[in-house]
Amino acid sequence: MKLTVLGCYAATPRTLTNPTSQLFEIKNQMFLIDCGEGTQVQLRKHKIKFSRINHIFISHLHGDHLYGLIGLISTFTLLNRVNDLHVYGPKGIKEIILLQLKASASYTSYNLYFHELESKESELIYEDDHVTVRTIPLAHRIYTNGYLFREKNSQRKINIDEVKKYDIDVCYYQKIKNGGDVVLEDGTVVDNKLLTFNPEPEKSYAFCSDTVFNPGMVPLIKNVDVLYHESTFLESEAHLAERTMHSTAIQAATIAKEAEVKHLVLGHYSTRYASIDAFKEEAEAIFPNVLLADDGISFDF
Known part of the structure; x- marks a missing residue:
């Protein structure tokens, strides 16, 4: 189980930092999670084969999680892609992408399928012989889901x-x-x-960004191997977290502790901070196994 962080900063792209996008690998499959600006450049930089990406999961329709998607879809056509592409995201994502394709008279060379989400309850949205994916309803300014990836390991x-x-x-x-x-x-x-x-324990990964502090998600992510939880602010800016419906590092660590996860990965940092080291320091006061996401870093679990 491998997580490659392509971008993990909030709001706007900068010279050395990118908005949210991740590549999650499990059972020899690749899943792209969120697609902020610069995602395809990061994919090239880290030598990831575009043709292996067949499923893209978008958490919500804010630009720092979405604006790279139309570019990636268009590039797939320029690369003569033939594999089907499945996009999962909030209702409205199909209209957004198809309008851009129509206005630019661009048509995909492959089948493009949209799986639009509306439910405020957790639901199974993807399943094959090896992996399941469920939504994790989050509490943000607009309709938002996290995603829970769980390995199927039924063979003895x-x-x-x-x-x-x-x-x-x-x-x-x-x-x-x-x-x-x-x-x-x-x-x-x-x-x-x-x-x-007995088979090896099933590995699991929960992606949770963006959300205000939300203990209601704890039962859905109980005992997962890895939790990625947004930590936009430090505790000194907790008032901003509440106002913008984001979380602090301490709040992310509190969720990890209550859910009894094995590892917590922090990300979605506000670009107001010169260093991200303080996020780890604050979170470790609550939960011991804290990792800091950063653009280009990979974690093997």
């Missing part, structure tokens, strides 16, 4: 010593991984638990 691990002891043919291995028992030639039934180990 083969205990090769036991399998060899019973002289079981390799053709039964997939059945064993799927939890099936094996019937030997003499009719003996070998219980699956004798032939396998």
Whole structure:
């Protein structure tokens, strides 16, 4: 499970900082989360293959999370993309993108699908054989969702010593991984638990930006491996966090502590601060396992 931070600063892009965008990799799949200005430049800078991005998740329709999307969609066409592209985001995102494509007489060379969201309750919006994605309703100035990515790890691990002891043919291995028992030639039934180990724990990642301090999300992200939570302000500007419906580093750490997550990644810093080190210091007073996002940094979990 790998997280590459393409941009993690609030509001406006600057010479050395970019607005929100992340690339999340799990089970050999890539998911793009938010798409602020400069996202495709960051993708090139970090040598990420555009063709591997088939699903894009947009948290809300503020510019620092969206304005890079039309550029990326257009570039996909210039690169002769053929794979389908799925975009998940608040209702209105389809109208925004299609209006820009229509006005510029630009048409995609690939199928472009929009999955518009309106529910204020958590819902399953994506599922395949390896991963599920659910929304995390957030509390911001406009309709906003976070996203919970959870690995599906239903296959058991083969205990090769036991399998060899019973002289079981390799053709039964997939059945064993799927939890099936094996019937030997003499009719003996070998219980699956004798032939396998429990699967690895399912990894999970919760992306939460932007939101005011919102304890209501805690049950949805309980015990996740990694929580990315916005921390736009330090505690000295808590009054601004409340007014703009953002969070402080201490509030993000409080959510992480209450949800009993393993790791907290902070981001979405206001550009008013000369250094982001103080965000980690404030958060660690509440929650010990704090990581600072920064443009271009990758985390392997």
